[in-house]
Amino acid sequence: MIDEVGKVYAQSLFDLAKTAGGEQSLRDCADELEVVAEVSRGNRTFREFLHSPIIDPEKRAASLEKMFGGTLSDLVVRFLLVVNRKGRLGDLEGILAAYEALLEESFGFVEVTVYTLDGKPLEGDSLSVVTAEVERATGRRPVFHDLADPAMIGGIKLRIGDQLIDGSIATRLSRLRTRLIDTGSAAVRENIEKFLN
Numbered sequence: 001m002i003d004e005v006g007k008v009y010a011q012s013l014f015d016l017a018k019t020a021g022g023e024q025s026l027r028d029c030a031d032e033l034e035v036v037a038e039v040s041r042g043n044r045t046f047r048e049f050l051h052s053p054i055i056d057p058e059k060r061a062a063s064l065e066k067m068f069g070g071t072l073s074d075l076v077v078r079f080l081l082v083v084n085r086k087g088r089l090g091d092l093e094g095i096l097a098a099y100e101a102l103l104e105e106s107f108g109f110v111e112v113t114v115y116t117l118d119g120k121p122l123e124g125d126s127l128s129v130v131t132a133e134v135e136r137a138t139g140r141r142p143v144f145h146d147l148a149d150p151a152m153i154g155g156i157k158l159r160i161g162d163q164l165i166d167g168s169i170a171t172r173l174s175r176l177r178t179r180l181i182d183t184g185s186a187a188v189r190e191n192i193e194k195f196l197n
Contacts, residue, residue, distance in 0.1 A: 006094030110140035119148025
């Protein structure tokens, strides 16, 4: 959800990132915010740490610097510290959504989350094919965010906005099983009818 608070903070980060390094810096900031948001989604303790009004902002700031200093860019760490000081870390998802919307609007990008078993970035022919298909479907250049999904057997899943494109092996096997059951039962019925007639 994009709200007014998200838009204000996102615009501030967008302006700073654009000044700092143009398009590449803007994309890097989106990737780094996505990392923080993904940790929050996957770890209840960290999510509570971001949202809790009980935690002293100065102590939380020190913890954020320890966690992300040297891992994320100074720009994003400083941004997180400002958002923390204002008591808005609980709005991180909305800020990220608003930031990605600004990025898409300004540069014709579309944010695509790529889920694979190991989370490694797509390369070579795989990257070319997926890029071409996303561009064909959306009319925009994809910006990929690569995440691991250990529950997958293999294959790939793409999330574009609220749409999930599931090309995982488990889903393909499930479709094949359904098709075999449907086709197989139809063939059995046909054979029984032939035998009875």
